[in-house]
Every structure is written in structure tokens, then in C-alpha cells.
Amino acid sequence: MARKAVAQELSRERILEEARHLFVQHGYYALTMRSIAKSMGYSHGALYYHFREKAELFYALVVEDFQMLLERQKEMIRRTRLGDMAQLEKLMLEFIKFGLENPNHYEIMFMIKDPELQRYSRTEQAQCLELFATVVRSVVAKQEGGEKKMYSLPWSLFMSLHGFISYNIHFNQTYADVKRLAEQHVQYLCEGLQG
Incomplete structure (x- = not known):
């Protein structure tokens, strides 16, 4: 139940938009799934609901x-x-x-x-x-x-x-x-x- 609520709150589109900005600003290698999630105010587990790894997100x-x-x-x-x-x-x-x-x-x-x-x-x-x-x-x-x-x-x-x-x-x-x-x-x- 909690996982579903997080998925609804944190949409794939929102993750992509935030990650796009972060990749351009900091570079691919400086970021982790954890740092992307942190900048959005979520745990990195919330990102893994939509993407298995950083390469898939990119x-x-x-x-x-x-x-x-x-x-x-x-x-x-x-x-x-x-x-x-x-x-x-x-x-x-x-x-x-x-x-x-x-x-x-x-x-x-x-x-x-x-x-x-x-x-x-x-x-x-x-x-x-x-x-x-x-x-x-x-x-x-x-x-x-x-x-x-x-x-x-x-x-x-x-x-x-x-x-x-x-x-x-x-x-x-x-x-x-x-x-x-x-x-x-x-x-x-x-x-x-x-x-």
C-alpha cells in the first residue's frame, strides 16, 4: 500500500524532468539514484519503483x-x-x-x-x-x-x-x-x- 502511494506521488515524468536537469548540471557520473531522489525529497527506493538503475533512467x-x-x-x-x-x-x-x-x-x-x-x-x-x-x-x-x-x-x-x-x-x-x-x-x- 505504501509503495503504491509513493508511486502515485512521484510520477515517472517528474523523475525524468528532475533527473534531466541534474544530469546536465552535475554530469552523469556525479549522480546516483540516491542523490537524485534526495534532491526531490524522496528515498532512493521511490525511484527504483520506476527505474531499475541510473542507466535505465538516463x-x-x-x-x-x-x-x-x-x-x-x-x-x-x-x-x-x-x-x-x-x-x-x-x-x-x-x-x-x-x-x-x-x-x-x-x-x-x-x-x-x-x-x-x-x-x-x-x-x-x-x-x-x-x-x-x-x-x-x-x-x-x-x-x-x-x-x-x-x-x-x-x-x-x-x-x-x-x-x-x-x-x-x-x-x-x-x-x-x-x-x-x-x-x-x-x-x-x-x-x-x-x-
Whole structure:
């Protein structure tokens, strides 16, 4: 009975949100299930009701965050025409917006430095990057000589967006703070594709 009451009180979503913030702030190895629970005012046993170990908790964060990004990207693509430069422009802005509106999510998804932890996000990263690459390639395919850029260009564009997002996260900038700059950045990238 007590276990059920604790489970209802301490939801999986609440644990994930608190853990996300703590992982970004302190790093994966500095935290234990006990320290996460303590910061929430619970015993570590309460966390084990939802997650068997810290790695499982971390992986749940990675999956949830990438699922949110993928859904936003797919929704944007459904509303636009494949192969249009405008679609690519919207997709890039959506990615910047996601990163700056969800900096803790973004850091866990794309900025974890530990190779062991990076393996948790490889599959999910690949899905997001492949979706992005599909849109880039559909635009490039319409251009003369586009076949030469089919495989390197999506990666270069992603790295440019990642740099923009990472820089602004580092300086605690929100999307609202840099919206105009983000629009210009994406516009310059698109102009470069056309020229």
C-alpha cells in the first residue's frame, strides 16, 4: 500500500524532468539514484519503483527527448512540400527553436561528451539526422550538380545549426532572444545552397 502511494506521488515524468536537469548540471557520473531522489525529497527506493538503475533512467530521457524532436520535425514536414527550399528553411528553424527552448534536453541529446553515454543516443540521433538529410537531399536533388553534395551537405548544415544552438545555450540565450538572428542564419545557409 505504501509503495503504491509513493508511486502515485512521484510520477515517472517528474523523475525524468528532475533527473534531466541534474544530469546536465552535475554530469552523469556525479549522480546516483540516491542523490537524485534526495534532491526531490524522496528515498532512493521511490525511484527504483520506476527505474531499475541510473542507466535505465538516463536512456529513458534520451528516448523521450528524441521522440519529442522527431514528432515536431515530422509534423512540420507534413505541413510543407518535400523538396521545397521553404520546407528546409522551416525544418532548420524548428531545430534551432527546439534546441533553445529545451536546452537541457538538447544537451543530453547532442552534447554529452562521455563515449559510454553517447551510445545511448546513437540510434535516436541517427533517426533525426536521417530525417533532416532526406529533406536536404530532396532540395539538392533539384539543383544542377547536386549529386556531389548529397552526402556531405546534410552533415555540414547540421553542424552549422548545432554550433548556433550550442553557442546560444552556453550564453543562456532563449529562442525569443535570438529569433531574428536564427532566421538570418538559416536564410544565409539557404542562400548558400542556391548559389
